[in-house]
Amino acid sequence: MERPKYFTPNEVSAHNTPEDLWVSFLGKVCDLTPLIDQCKDDVLLRPIIECAGKDISYWFNTDTKDVLTHVDPITNCVRYYTPRGRFVHVPPAGPRSDWATDFVRPWWRDQQYQVGLLTTKTRWIRVINALTSQEQLLEVCSEETLDEITRRYLRYNAHASSYTWKHHGTKLDMSRTLGQNDVLDEDHNLERLRLDRDFYTPALLLYYNDDLTKG
Template identity: 65%
Template sequence: MHRPKYFTPNEVSLHNTIGDIWVSFLGKVYDLTPLVNEYKGDVLLKPIIECAGKDISHWFDPRTKDIRTHVDPLSGCIKYYTARGRFVHVPPPCPSTDWANDFGTPWWRDNCYEVGMLSAKTRWIRIINTLTSQEQCLEVCSEETLNEILQRYLYYNSNAAGYTWKHNRISLDMSKTLSENGIPDEDEDLYSSRIDRDLFSQSICLYFNDDLTEM
């Protein structure tokens, strides 16, 4: 079964320009760049552009997965609640002849924009290359397996797959997450003890394999 790709909030926040707009909501990450290109110049893009790179879960009802609604005080009718102003695919508050409603599925329900999942909890780990003594701190998703974390680390070491990954001298199962490998998340303990997380984050040691033929 295909595993979804997980992103950290920081990764989402980097996509914050008109030419590259990502948002997250209700635990998923969406690339809205095609939508912005399709409606280029439309004033209804403004709320989306203002929230580029941010989480907009507060726009939605977690139960219905739809835009939040409220009772209009003037008409007494239930209408979409858009605090930042009406945006693309949201109908006007009153009947209108100039609103095209033939767009199909509204963007917040269209899976074509979905690129992955937003991590519910990120973790910082310190990766130590015992061959070169180089250290690298990485922010990773708690849902990621060690193999997926390895893919992140390839940016710093293209031969990372040619190492044995260990924690406390025990070889790690690369198909499992940090927690599943017995590496606890100590963020809350460090916070309550007023200990600098950057200095005491969990570490993984990489031991070089002589035979790289299996890479």
């Protein structure tokens, strides 16, 4: 089974225009750009565009995974609760003949828009090349394996896979996460002790294997 791709909130926030629009909600990350293109110039896109690049979990019921509902004070009927304004695929409050119902499922239930999952916790690490002494600060997802973190680091070193990754002198298992490799997340303890986390960022050291076959 293919592992999902994880994203940080900062990565989601970079997609914040109508031409490239992502949102996160209930742990999912969705690319709604195709929806924007499909419903172009529809006024019901406004609430979505206003929240481009943001987390909109507060729009939804965590139990039903559907849009929040409330009892309409005028009709006494249960309606979707959209205080920012009705958005695409949300039915109008009353009977109307101009509302299109030809979509298969509402976008928040449609898997075609999902590109990955939102990390539950980001982590900062220092990746230090023992050969060149180059140091890079990386924000990663706590759910990512070292192999996946390596792919993040490739932009800084295209031959990162030709290195042995170690922490405190111990070779890391690239198929496991940082936590599973005992690279512990001390943020909670550092906060409790009122210590600056920037001074206690875990360091991973890369040792060159003299093998450039893994580009």
